[in-house]
Amino acid sequence: MGQQGIVSINDRAQDNLRYIRETMERAGSFTAVPGWGGVCMGISALAASWIASRMPTPELWFALWIGEAFIAFAIGFCAMIRKAKTARVFLKGPGRAFALSLFPAMFAGAVLTLVLFGQGIFSLLPGLWMLLYGVAVVSGGTNSVRIVPVMGISFIAFGTLVLTLGQQWANVEMAIGFGMLHVIFGVMIARRYGG
Amino acid sequence: MAKALRNDVHLAKPPSSQRPHGPKSPTQLDRVIHEPVRLGILSALAVNESMTFNELKELLKTTDGNLSVHARKLEESDYVHCDKQFEGRMPKTSYSLTAQGKRALEGYLNHMEALIKTARDG
Numbered sequence: 001m002g003q004q005g006i007v008s009i010n011d012r013a014q015d016n017l018r019y020i021r022e023t024m025e026r027a028g029s030f031t032a033v034p035g036w037g038g039v040c041m042g043i044s045a046l047a048a049s050w051i052a053s054r055m056p057t058p059e060l061w062f063a064l065w066i067g068e069a070f071i072a073f074a075i076g077f078c079a080m081i082r083k084a085k086t087a088r089v090f091l092k093g094p095g096r097a098f099a100l101s102l103f104p105a106m107f108a109g110a111v112l113t114l115v116l117f118g119q120g121i122f123s124l125l126p127g128l129w130m131l132l133y134g135v136a137v138v139s140g141g142t143n144s145v146r147i148v149p150v151m152g153i154s155f156i157a158f159g160t161l162v163l164t165l166g167q168q169w170a171n172v173e174m175a176i177g178f179g180m181l182h183v184i185f186g187v188m189i190a191r192r193y194g195g
Numbered sequence: 196m197a198k199a200l201r202n203d204v205h206l207a208k209p210p211s212s213q214r215p216h217g218p219k220s221p222t223q224l225d226r227v228i229h230e231p232v233r234l235g236i237l238s239a240l241a242v243n244e245s246m247t248f249n250e251l252k253e254l255l256k257t258t259d260g261n262l263s264v265h266a267r268k269l270e271e272s273d274y275v276h277c278d279k280q281f282e283g284r285m286p287k288t289s290y291s292l293t294a295q296g297k298r299a300l301e302g303y304l305n306h307m308e309a310l311i312k313t314a315r316d317g
Binding site for chain 2: 008010012014019020024145193
């Protein structure tokens with residue numbers, strides 16, 4: 001009799017533990033993206049679009065949207081932690097993977113924003129933000145439910161369109177993109193994936 | 196992994212009338228949990244307050260019938276709580292982990308860690 005097919009108890013136990021951990025991670029990322037958080041981010045973007053349309057200078061318009069980005073980030077972060085029930089699970093598990101996947105595209109977006117702001121080119125910002133936010137969501141949502149990367153692709157598609165339209169409709173574009181897309185997909189995620 | 200669980204020499208199934216709902220002693224494996232789909236259900240519910248039948252089915256990549264059988268087994272052992280509601284006209288079944296289920300999963304994890312430690316020390 002050969003040794004083929006004989007697996008040690010140690011290996012079995014490690015396989016079992018690995019299976020539990022992987023299932024927990026997949027199950028966590030499965031619902032880690034917060035639908036209602038997305039709705040709140042969308043509503044804050046709609047409000048920001050309305051306020052931005054009354055800004056007298058491009059610099060104030062820019063400052064308002066940077067402020068809105070921080071507010072949206074805070075909303076998303078809190079909503080993810082709330083949905084993950086405990087910060088420990090969120091930070092150790094799928095939330096960390098999701099955040100790390102978001103980071104490269106967000107960092108690229110921040111760098112390009114600073115460069116374009118330095119050169120006074122504001123017209124490209126809405127499209128650029130949507131495009132790179134979409135890339136970040138697709139990347140972060142790779143291991144999540146299908147609707148998350150679909151949302152990212154929608155941002156990429158709309159961002160590409162916006163880049164061709166210019167700044168004339170910037171606030172409407174931001175309202176449709178960061179406002180309506182977040183609200184629509186947020187409601188869908190919340191209704192189908194538990195909040 | 197599934198094969199590893201099913202082939203475990205310690206786990207030849209006794210007749211259903213003799214099958215326990217949990218381990219009889221701390222050194223005995225919990226046979227209710229020691230099955231891939233059931234272990235998957237408990238692991239998934241450990242990180243989610245509740246999950247619907249369809250979410251679990253998609254996550255564990257299993258069939259309606261298979262998931263239904265294993266979920267019922269966990270329900271009979273009081274490891275999960277099943278909640279059936281209607282969303283509009285569509286029935287919606289959700290599962291959540293009970294305190295007993297949480298303890299059972301923790302016990303199972305401890306058991307696996309003890310097996311690894313014993314194998315290493317021995």
